[in-house]
Amino acid sequence: MQFEVTEEYLEKISSAIKLNDIKSLEKQLKKLHPADIAGILNELDLVNGKKLFNFLEDKIAADSLIEMEEEKREHFLASLTSEQIADQIDHLPSDEAADVIGELPDHVQDEVLRHIEKDDAEQASDIVDLLKYEEGTAGALMEKELVRVNVNHTVWECVREMRRQAEKVENIYAIYVVDDNDKLVGHLSLKKLLTTSLRTKILEVLNPNIISVKTDTLSEEVANIIKKYDFVVLPVIDNLGRLVGRITVDDVVDVMSEEATEDAQKMGGMEALEESYMSTSYFQMIKKRSGWLVILFIGESFTATAMSFFENSISKAVVLALFVPLIISSGGNTGSQASSLVIRALALGEVSIKEWWRIASREIWVGLSLGIILGCIGFLRVAVWSAFVDVYGPHWVSVGITVGITLVSVVLWGNLMGSLFPLILKRMGWDPAVASAPFVATMVDVTGLIIYFSVAAIMLRGILL
């Protein structure tokens, strides 16, 4: 029932295109969803892609276009005239039309819009309107197509109006009720509409409890609202409360998935990719990854500086150097756990930065407990090894205690840094996901070393140092 673009299938299609075998193409494509046709278009070269595209019905061609990978689509659109692009966009809902136009170079945008205006002035004005909203806000996500009825009308007028508007609206989902100033005052379910006498006033049957967002609400919050209330559609209002658009759940599903991917990549210690993993070019990949790697490298190179201050201690007690990786990584690992927890809780709206003290006081205890667990294991590691091999010398107890105490402190410290960094970043208006595992680890490594050698200086004074 599902479909995957296999190589055989691609060959079949390619040869049908080359042979101009319309019958075979028709048979192959008839059963496919535009998203699948887009998958084929992504794989074909430009010449064959264009042939296939011209063969498709207008509506299906437009829907396939919007489902293509961004880079391929840009490439594809660049080979069409402004008029051809306008013809395609005419078949798309306003939000998707605005997305496609937004990707075009400025002068092409104007030409395409002029072509659309000739054919459908309302669509052109809707698109221009949508283009002005900032990316990442409800305004940029919404579509203008929706069914709106006036609160003072009767059900009969409403049904007539609905039939008229329904032509432009692919899926109705909900009927929005506005007053004479176009302010959103409620909604009406299709079920209700169909079971009410035609003479009833809308005012008497509308549901005034309606949740909406403003055009400048952030997409992340839009996603959280749709998720919380299990909505399929959400109305968008302007600052005066006037109904300006609606956001459907499919757009939000895409936002959620993109945001989870971006967060995962940032949390892995790199810039988020703009394309999918496989379609990101080699140079793009190096660019997105090397920036953070170099920053982390420079940050981490302070460990060399920090350690050089303790070079004397190390030369006296080489045994201290052996535990450096173990100690700093324990702090980093704990910090990585804490930052992942807090970043995700912030993204879901489970915690807010105002609660920083609640988070910190909780994480102090958690960090202390985890530190004690690792500290004990660390001491045991030294003790057990010393029982068999003379690797830590006669003062293994002091070495073990030094390692144990350091682990407790470093883990506690790493945990606190990991949980508070995302909050600090958010407070500064940054993306908390930047507090990646490598980022937190780097911060903890330098301080961890200072803690380690300071504990050692106290514990091993007169013994090894």
Added chain:
Amino acid sequence: MQFEVTEEYLEKISSAIKLNDIKSLEKQLKKLHPADIAGILNELDLVNGKKLFNFLEDKIAADSLIEMEEEKREHFLASLTSEQIADQIDHLPSDEAADVIGELPDHVQDEVLRHIEKDDAEQASDIVDLLKYEEGTAGALMEKELVRVNVNHTVWECVREMRRQAEKVENIYAIYVVDDNDKLVGHLSLKKLLTTSLRTKILEVLNPNIISVKTDTLSEEVANIIKKYDFVVLPVIDNLGRLVGRITVDDVVDVMSEEATEDAQKMGGMEALEESYMSTSYFQMIKKRSGWLVILFIGESFTATAMSFFENSISKAVVLALFVPLIISSGGNTGSQASSLVIRALALGEVSIKEWWRIASREIWVGLSLGIILGCIGFLRVAVWSAFVDVYGPHWVSVGITVGITLVSVVLWGNLMGSLFPLILKRMGWDPAVASAPFVATMVDVTGLIIYFSVAAIMLRGILL
């Protein structure tokens, strides 16, 4: 327009409950969505919660129940009799009813089901049916309520049938067409139904292109299909192709969000939490975090073993110890980037394990490039420092080259480990997200040290060693 459970609001509600002030309660609650009432119920204590609950309309009470936090709901349900629970569940769609019943202790499950059976045998049988599907599959996600019509009927019969079934189905979305054996053969849009003559046969107007999933399709794949095709609803069939249920997008939105959270936590180097961050208890938190921390600690403690083999080199050239954190963290950071990229690409279905060679050959070049960038910076770090401070001794060029060559190798190695580990884990049937940044870093640390001291042994022989 939105609502947040503030402390003032909670106090208002609590005092209204205590005073039995029904008028005030009615006014407060009338405007609230069940998801918001659930937010209030989560915060109230059991006694007040029960009072509030009894005050709600049956349907709203049931919808609020399903939106409560799992732990609170369990607590709440434990205070109700089986009959009271059954009364609530009667108002829920089958999938939510099954979710609630699934959380109950076994003996209570049976009692509740018997009560439901008395009232509505079909609902009871639907729930029993849903309970048998494994968690994480389409069967466990789907609801039994849907509108199905026979392909041999006319549009008129279909409309009549639809009206009858619509009572049980909260949102219709789509009409599914089955044959005499109940096999899914197509679907019909509401629009089509309303614009077709009543005498037309369904066979003539149905759309036979329908994408469905099987009961054992994994939720992750269900989410990917719904996302790819922008569906609001997706039919579920059994192995004989018979229509058994449907999955709505709101359930998938929850699945996606939960999976992103679980992945983020696993990628942070811990077990995924079962509850939200704030409602996870202290002991639960320690349990979920300490397991991996201890495993990573034990893995990382091999660095101490590895370094003890090179203790002699370190005592001869303490300068080598200074670069240990810098070198191993560079390998770990690169590995963390690579694993985040591949884990996320696997989750989105952008890459499959069959493509491991394509991924590896790509990452070899990326790793080499990143390694050369960091290697050069590493060498420069040593060179520039040596120009000002005599920290690396007269042989700083050799030390610099050792550090540079090691960085190239360790970064290349870390990158390869990070990109291939998730694929290996997936191949073994594990969750690729387990290849967390700390996990990859630990693997790379031990090998990175061996690479470092081996390069040093070759480069610095006769000079420092």
